[in-house]
Amino acid sequence: MRSIRLRLIMILMGSTGLVWLLAVGWIYLSTQAEVERVLDARLMEAARMVNSLLSDHRIEVGLEEGAARHVVGEFEQTHRPYERQLSCQIWSLEGSLVGRSENAPQTRLTEIGTGFSETAVDGERWRVFTVENQSLGVRVMVGDSLRIRETLVSDVIKGLVVPALLILPFLAGVILVSVGRGLSPLNDMADTLSKRAANDLRPLQADNLPKEIAPAVNALNGLFKRVEDVRDRERSFTAFAAHELKTPLAGVKTQAQIALASEDPALHANALQQITMGVDRTSRLVKQLLDLTALETNDSEPILQTVSVRALMRSVMAELPLARGETRLNVEADGEDAHEVHVEPHFLSLALRNLIENALNHAPETSGVVCRVEEVADSVRFLVEDRGPGIPEAELSQVVEKFVRGRNRSASGSGLGLAIAQAAMVRMGGTLTLENREEGGLRAILTVRKAETMA
Incomplete structure (x- = not known):
């Protein structure tokens, strides 16, 4: 069983989690890039500062072999995190270590003569900036441990993820409550419908409804109206x-x-x-x-077929009473063999049979009924004509209703023949037209599409 509530909760939780993950990823990448940019600037500044101190002779170093000593106090470790990252080495251009900070390694930080580089020294990775001083014959190398950089970035991410994980249960509760309140109008509508009697088809209250639920309520009200009409x-x-x-x-x-x-x-x-x-x-x-x-009760779509008019008329004649069908009905068709129509055969036969029976019931005993078939443009018309009293013009639009017989009614009629013909034509997309003949009587016209026009 599918649940809209569960689906909404999963969508909201999933989308929220995805947004958090994307935000963390974006912050991680941006923080890492910014940290690298800031720390690289610090490396460059520190190396140039030491080089400047050397050039001003504020720091004295011995260039003799084995004269290396602790010369740069500014790079000593402090007790606060991230403040011990820098290590400084001063190498002569001939390749001897002439000075270093207290915690700097004895091994050369980089072989690159100048600029930025990344190296591994004693199993630890370093980011190093080198400045070459030709006048003094030394290279100043200032290095930053990449492990500490990564720790800094990971601590920033932890500072984002941990609060997010702590907030998630609260966020889940907010989503649950919000979804429940958002779906409450549906629950109210279901409760209202469950308490109704089977014959209560009054429309539901449609005022002040959320716009997402209003279409469903309007559709239900429309359904109630149609059921009431039926x-x-x-x-x-x-x-x-x-x-x-x-x-x-x-x-x-x-x-x-x-x-x-x-x-x-x-x-x-x-x-x-x-x-x-x-x-x-x-x-x-x-x-x-x-x-x-x-x-009226069959809601399925009619199955349209291509049939010949001659075969259709034979079928209709076979269903008519023999006493009427053979003696008083005259069938005329212009090129009948060439006519083919795209119809539901049963519906068209039903409409024709009822029109012919209606005409036979209203025509005088001394006159007959003519059924003609003619082709007009892309349509085929079936015309049923009698010499009866006809129908008053004011009643022509009413006699297609059930049990409406009009003033010139027949003693044997029931007021259903024209209604059946009208319903059959509506079901298969044809039309029924009624008109009084100038010479007296009624003309009923069934119009359907020719078979070739349906391709």
């Missing part, structure tokens, strides 16, 4: 469906009672015919309810 639609759908099913079922029951009670053969036959019609209507309503539910 629930309202389901309530309406259930109420309308119950009402629409109640009507034909009540009719079937009434006709059945008439058939059972009647001894008149004509009345008995008419009652049975009405029962058959009621069952057909109920069956069609149930099928439409199932189709609409499948369209």
Whole structure:
């Protein structure tokens, strides 16, 4: 299980430790460079000072062999750290030691004639500056132990690292508390949600929230709103469906009672015919309810395929009632064999079948329904036309809603056919257009993309 709290703590602790390490490294390098620069300047100054004292004859040295003695008191060791670093030697140009400080080694500090050099004498490394005095015939060598330099730098670093290590536990505690307080709005929101009832879809309080949490709260409120809308639609759908099913079922029951009670053969036959019609209507309503539910509850992306119009129309014709599909429906297509569309076949068939059934229900018995296919630019249009009463212009935008039947309703309609067609076209990216024909009746147009335009 992943924890945001743990992740934040680890990131903050890691980044803080990394910053400390980088700072220590930078201070180490800069301190080392600065110490070397300062101490090198001191070496140079000390060597020149001794050379000046020799030139002014304030220090007397014997140039004879074996005359070396303690001549420079300023380089004696004191009791304070780092103050005994310098050792001084005075060598003749012929190579004999003629003077040295008390703690200077007997061995020559460097073989370099002048300037800076680094050497090892008796197992100890030295940084040496040499000044050559030609007039006196001597070389002045002043050396600094590199071990003491390194000790100085390491003590500086210890002075930084030790307090840092002592502060780290306190810093960790501060980070823990800070992260906990920073995440408290999330805990408060989780606590609020856990105490809510399942049907409580009120929006969460969105005022005075941290800007990092506000998007999550707004998204949750949006989700609550969508769920509330879906629930309202389901309530309406259930109420309308119950009402629409109640009507034909009540009719079937009434006709059945008439058939059972009647001894008149004509009345008995008419009652049975009405029962058959009621069952057909109920069956069609149930099928439409199932189709609409499948369209609205399936959130997966439609699988678009390239299909021919002829194959699609044959599939739709096969699903229509034979009595209507063969006698009153006329299918026309301009170059039908050449038409190919990129659609979800089931959705387009569903939309076409419901439009044709709707047209057959509203068209007069003496007139037929025409289904035409035509190509327009990069689209293919399916036109379903009837000679019925049409739809008032004010109601054209409303009849695609569920259970909206309009004023010119059919006795066998349920107000779902156009809603199913609209939902199917929305799912696969097509459009449904309704318009009244000048010569009377309604024209429904389904527009989808041609297959070659999708490449």
